[in-house]
Amino acid sequence: MNLNNRFAFAAFLAAVFACPPASLDPAYPSDCPTYANWDYGFHYQVHPGFKTPDGIQVDPTGQQISPRLVDRLTRETERCLEETFGNPPRIPDELLGPSDCIKGDSFPLPFRRDCFAVKVPDNWSWADANPRQQVLADKAPAGGCIDKGQCKTTEGCDCHWRAGVQGRVVVTTPSFYIYKDALIRLMTGCGNPWAVPEFARCAAPTTAPDSMGDQD
Numbered sequence: 362m363n364l365n366n367r368f369a370f371a372a373f374l375a376a377v378f379a380c381p382p383a384s385l386d387p388a389y390p391s392d393c394p395t396y397a398n399w400d401y402g403f404h405y406q407v408h409p410g411f412k413t414p415d416g417i418q419v420d421p422t423g424q425q426i427s428p429r430l431v432d433r434l435t436r437e438t439e440r441c442l443e444e445t446f447g448n449p450p451r452i453p454d455e456l457l458g459p460s461d462c463i464k465g466d467s468f469p470l471p472f473r474r475d476c477f478a479v480k481v482p483d484n485w486s487w488a489d490a491n492p493r494q495q496v497l498a499d500k501a502p503a504g505g506c507i508d509k510g511q512c513k514t515t516e517g518c519d520c521h522w523r524a525g526v527q528g529r530v531v532v533t534t535p536s537f538y539i540y541k542d543a544l545i546r547l548m549t550g551c552g553n554p555w556a557v558p559e560f561a562r563c564a565a566p567t568t569a570p571d572s573m574g575d576q577d
Contacts, residue, residue: 387418389529393476394469397550401525403499403532407480418478424535425575426481431537433577434567438541439472441563442549452549456557464550472548477529481574485534488521493571495534496521535574538566 387407409418413428417435446452452466488494490506499522506520524539525532526547533540542564545554554564 387478403527416474459556461552
């Protein structure tokens with residue numbers, strides 16, 4: 362190898378090791394709260410493409426997702442839970458069972474934005490039962506669709522999640538229509554936010570079901 366080639370090779374190695382990868386797995390501080398381990402059967406790779414102004418890591422999977430939208434919905438959920446349960450929060454005993462709360466009667470407030478991430482997969486589709494609703498590719502138990510009147514029996518019921526939790530990651534369609542539901546499950550450890558009015562009002566959507574996540 363001549364001198365010029367050696368310099369070129371050295372410059373190449375320096376460039377390779379100086380430049381970080383284009384995308385990294387979510388990184389969380391060591392002092393994050395312990396969240397409930399909800400199993401939706403998701404197996405998404407999560408490579409955050411940006412952080413919101415409030416510090417939430419987001420993997421848009423190449424889609425145009427508004428950072429301010431993610432922050433707005435997160436703040437609305439946090440504020441509603443604080444107004445409902447106080448700070449520090451306490452969930453009344455009579456709500457724990459119906460809401461499937463598995464972490465006790467309290468949860469950390471404010472939300473640690475650096476302790477969770479958001480994934481918006483690009484393999485979502487429009488629901489057959491409602492062409493204005495976005496659904497994830499992942500199958501959900503038929504009971505949820507039966508309760509909504511989308512199926513009459515489990516046989517042939519093609520039910521899909523619209524949002525859910527994977528570890529410390531909230532997975533959602535671009536509409537973020539059910540984002541608050543999944544965020545509540547992650548942050549509170551309560552797996553059925555729709556069972557009681559106190560949680561249900563905080564989980565209520567504030568985006569359109571067919572919006573694309575690119576508007577605040």
